[in-house]
Amino acid sequence: MSDPKFDKFLIFVNSLVPLAVLVWDAYFGRLGANPAEYFLRTTGVLTLVFLILTLAITPLRKIFGFNQLIKFRRMIGLYAFFYGCVHFVTYSIFDKNLDLRVIAADVWKRPFIAVGMTALVLMIPLAVTSTNGMIKRLGGKKWQKLHRLIYPIAILGVTHYYLIQKSDITYPLLFAAVLAILLGYRIFKRYFPASRRMAAE
């Protein structure tokens, strides 16, 4: 009954829906008074959402046994990178008029920009090594080690979001809380593996 190709296609199309609605709204002038700012903020939040989804897969598999989810992890991770790139391009065009010197100065002068840019740059090697061929070439262990970069990337991403707020930090805190749970689960698993816990009991 299950059709892995179709399942992937479903996730692929659904992940594009937010961008499609965003572009639709933009085309019909429904993004409000400041469409550029809205587009920038929304693509940024979407990047974080996909980073969180990527990180949620391992805990969901291990706790609830949703092992099938592993099939989608690569695609969801690549979507995080994709939305991050759209976010960066939006910033470059509408905030910085595509002036590379101004962008460089921005990275240098403003911690929150530097933090966001670092997160995006760190995602590049992960995207590049996401193919089956690269996994083989690197070897599973090395590949896994490299891809642990997603932990600092997610932390930097949420920090970037937190740093731009003026006073209301509800949403960054929400993301931080979910991220803390997802990373906390891994730390817990690492330092209290099931076997040791059982032995202690």
Added chain:
Amino acid sequence: MTDSNKIKESEITDENIYLNRRNFLKAGLLAGTTAATAIGYRFLNPAAPTEVKTAEIADVIKNRTSNPPDEKTPLEDIANYNNYYEFSTGKREVAGAAKDFVTRPWTVSVDGLVEKPRVFGIEDLLKIDQEERIYRLRCVEGWSMVIPWVGFSLKTLLEKVKPLSNAKYAAFQTYYPGSAPEGNEVKLPKGDNGMQSALLAGIAFPYVEGLRLDEALHPLTILATGIYGRLLPNQNGAPIRLVVPWKYGFKSIKSVVRITLTDREPPTTWNIQSPNEYGFYSNVNPNVDHPRWSQATERRIGELVQRKTLMFNGYGDEVAELYKGMDLKKNF
């Protein structure tokens, strides 16, 4: 060959029905999940702007002062992109959250270092000659609008209470439930009136602002009662607000209930919240960046490409005199 052919034919027909059913299911699944995702997205990103239906103000005097050549920002944008943290920290959400804000009865207490302290009813303030003032508004966040305000010079009001010679500053206070000024004549709406807690906003309430007295008495400084010839919509600071066009927007305090003249620099909300980011003066200045972002450019609402920010928001000819000899990098 013919025999085996017949059997196979029947098999193919079967499989076709089977495949059709599967394809139908798949199409349904695809349509269903994408619709659900789109609805979920829409729920988190609502998109309906609020219409402005406030009453028209009679006999507005036009063109008493010169107007900027810039194109005016449409009313719909002015009324649906607001920073008014008492209602919401989302600029697109303020209009909806402020929909049921009650602004009658309303009084503005003018007190402190004045000869004749007085509590003005909003009806009295609306009787003062109302004139149109088309001003640029530059938000500290890096966007700007051109707004046709209706109102009167703050000076007109302050002259009625006669400032004492030791008055050096004017302090302003926004309406907030439970923090009304004292006095028997003070009449303000009761209850929470749709406003949220300071905890959710992340800044202290009531919102307070301040000006030096010469800034407050400057002819460009007005108390606004309307935009586009109509009474102020709630989200824009109804029923009466300050407008100081050469300073960042947050200095132009909304829904004013109290003005107090003092001899000391009064505390101001954003300066208390983050002193290294928001100074007492907060004059629009492209040469002094906000610690987290540049102030050299701005996005005019309605334009996609950033434009250069002007010193004193383009009002240098009128106001630069006020700051002669001051280091504006220090007194940001």
